[in-house]
Amino acid sequence: METKTHLLHGHYYHIYNRGNNSSPIFFETDNYYHFLNLYAKYVDPIADTYAWCLLKNHFHFLVRIKEKTAINENKLTYNTTEKPKVIEPYRQFSHLFNAYTQAVNKRHHRTGSLFEGRFERKLVTSERYFQQLIFYIHNNPVHHGLVKQMSLYPWSSYESIISEKPTMIKRAKVLELFSDKENFIEYHSINHHSTEIIDFIVE
8 A cells, every 4th residue: 555655844735636436526516615614624724725626526735734833733623532642734634534525425325435545745846836736726627628717617716816805825925926916817827738737637
């Protein structure tokens, strides 16, 4: 069995997974809302989020795991009865996926695993990689033919970044990376072909 590396504090990661045998993980609108609520509950206290997208059978997040000193343990929620002795960021993601699976199985009268194994994580190693990954995540619904333009898809962080509404997304950091909002929109209006982006694709 493949051993997944732990998530290191202060590092950036592309977090993603898909349904077991590429089956759906979201069956109705309430599922998307519930997943995001659980994300805010379990993951937001230990990670900064820069982009996300939920699709019917898979998801993507771009995050930075907070430094240990920046994590308020009083805000952490666990999917267990006892507080763990050591706070492991990857376990918070596991709590999210376990809690979501339990809720979906109960609501939709199903049993067994929902996700295809343990969640994947790729270390983001450069600013260019970071920038291209944000584009890839937001363009995913277009890539899969769900919408003609990414601004029309409701389950991604694209609109949160270009709006003024409250958001868990680190909007200022993202816009700074693209210089400003206008350049962010312009960058996302161009279809970027890159071997690096191809490596991100989850079908």
